[in-house]
Amino acid sequence: MVSITDPYDALLVVSFGGPEGQDDVIPFLENVTRGKNIPRERLEEVGEHYRLFGGRSPINDQNRALIANLEHELAERKISLPVYWGNRNWDPYLADELARMRDDGVERVAAFVTSAYDSYSGCRQYREDLWRAVRKVGPGAPRIDRLRHSFDHPGFVTANADGVVGALGDLPRDVADRARIVYVTHSIPDAMAETSGPTGGAYVAQHLAVASAVSAQVQARTGVERPHDLVYCSRSGPPSMPWLEPDVNDHLAALASDGVEAVVLAPIGFLSDHMEVAYDLDTEALATAKELGIAAARAATAGTHPDFVDTVIDLLLERAAVERGESVVRASIGAPGPAADVAPAGCCPNLREDLPALCGADSPPYP
Numbered sequence: 001m002v003s004i005t006d007p008y009d010a011l012l013v014v015s016f017g018g019p020e021g022q023d024d025v026i027p028f029l030e031n032v033t034r035g036k037n038i039p040r041e042r043l044e045e046v047g048e049h050y051r052l053f054g055g056r057s058p059i060n061d062q063n064r065a066l067i068a069n070l071e072h073e074l075a076e077r078k079i080s081l082p083v084y085w086g087n088r089n090w091d092p093y094l095a096d097e098l099a100r101m102r103d104d105g106v107e108r109v110a111a112f113v114t115s116a117y118d119s120y121s122g123c124r125q126y127r128e129d130l131w132r133a134v135r136k137v138g139p140g141a142p143r144i145d146r147l148r149h150s151f152d153h154p155g156f157v158t159a160n161a162d163g164v165v166g167a168l169g170d171l172p173r174d175v176a177d178r179a180r181i182v183y184v185t186h187s188i189p190d191a192m193a194e195t196s197g198p199t200g201g202a203y204v205a206q207h208l209a210v211a212s213a214v215s216a217q218v219q220a221r222t223g224v225e226r227p228h229d230l231v232y233c234s235r236s237g238p239p240s241m242p243w244l245e246p247d248v249n250d251h252l253a254a255l256a257s258d259g260v261e262a263v264v265l266a267p268i269g270f271l272s273d274h275m276e277v278a279y280d281l282d283t284e285a286l287a288t289a290k291e292l293g294i295a296a297a298r299a300a301t302a303g304t305h306p307d308f309v310d311t312v313i314d315l316l317l318e319r320a321a322v323e324r325g326e327s328v329v330r331a332s333i334g335a336p337g338p339a340a341d342v343a344p345a346g347c348c349p350n351l352r353e354d355l356p357a358l359c360g361a362d363s364p365p366y367p
């Protein structure tokens, strides 16, 4: 009997990983920045962000919550499929989880990566680490298909629109109708943005599409048209290297001098409230807004919103149908359109060194 999840034996949630206590902070940061050109001062600064929160990133608990919701929703739909979880930079590591899956008899797995957009950081870097994990496990490692990026799935957009509507409700009533919606994502080097996706420029184009789609939904639901912007947080790297701008704090200052009284900060670049959201937005940017005298509220991320949980399952069922050779209608908000199932050769290149990566047209054969 054909099951709607065939040919998959499991779903694997692939994430970044984060420290769970003060002793983890330095080893975690060493894992993240190995081979990268991150200045010492920046590392110490980021270490302090984690220390402020007891050395514990919120990201692992958020992944545990997402997985619990996925398991619940799969059970509700009478779909019997185990869910596994492996990280790039912290326990549970990808290679350990792949070995566990192999021992459990899993041969073929669909991987949901907790990164919604195309760029080296959100695409190829995960696929390089999947290759490294597969090579470490060796023969018998399950075959992995990475699900397409979730940015343009209508469920992701609705979850974010709900977040913005909720944040508008947190603003003082007299200014909420005049609030500006400031969409925020992770800054990346200009060179990484320019080369993102199959033909370049995908990172910014995909965010602009999501920002417009979320704003249109918010307008439809509130009956108020509000201006919006796309800005960046969490810049790293040497100061000499250009990264995407404006920074959210600089942007708030510019808005204040233009007389803007209220903003919603909507972190569409992040799938859950991890450290960039908890520190860079909730701690730093909200303090900046306060100093400037702007009323500000932060919109919830997709997190465990039911529409986002459904999005993950929908992407899984879509890809399973594709692999069975069936034709599918892909849920999408439209241009720039769904990202590819199999990453095209050379997409989201690693500009530092050429490394083998899984789930692409240019991937090496399994060991």
Ligand SMILES: CC1=C(CCC(=O)O)c2cc3nc(cc4[nH]c(cc5[nH]c(cc1n2)c(C)c5CCC(=O)O)c(CCC(=O)O)c4C)C(CCC(=O)O)=C3C
Residues within 6 Å of the ligand: 016, 017, 018, 019, 029, 032, 033, 036, 038, 042, 043, 046, 057, 058, 059, 114, 115, 116, 119, 121, 122, 186, 187, 188, 189, 234, 235, 236, 237, 269, 274, 275, 276
């Ligand atoms: C696009 C993007 C995403 C979104 C896609 C995705 O979700 O993957 C993302 C996610 C995350 N980034 C995270 C943490 C860090 N990122 C760093 C460094 C960097 N990120 C970059 C980009 C991105 N990062 C880049 C271009 C660098 C410079 C180094 C390099 O060129 O690769 C550093 C080193 C210190 C610093 O440089 O700031 C840390 C500690 C965490 C965990 C948070 C937690 O613990 O809750 C998460 C989810």
Ligand SMILES: [Fe+2]
Residues within 6 Å of the ligand: 186
């Ligand atoms: Fe990062």
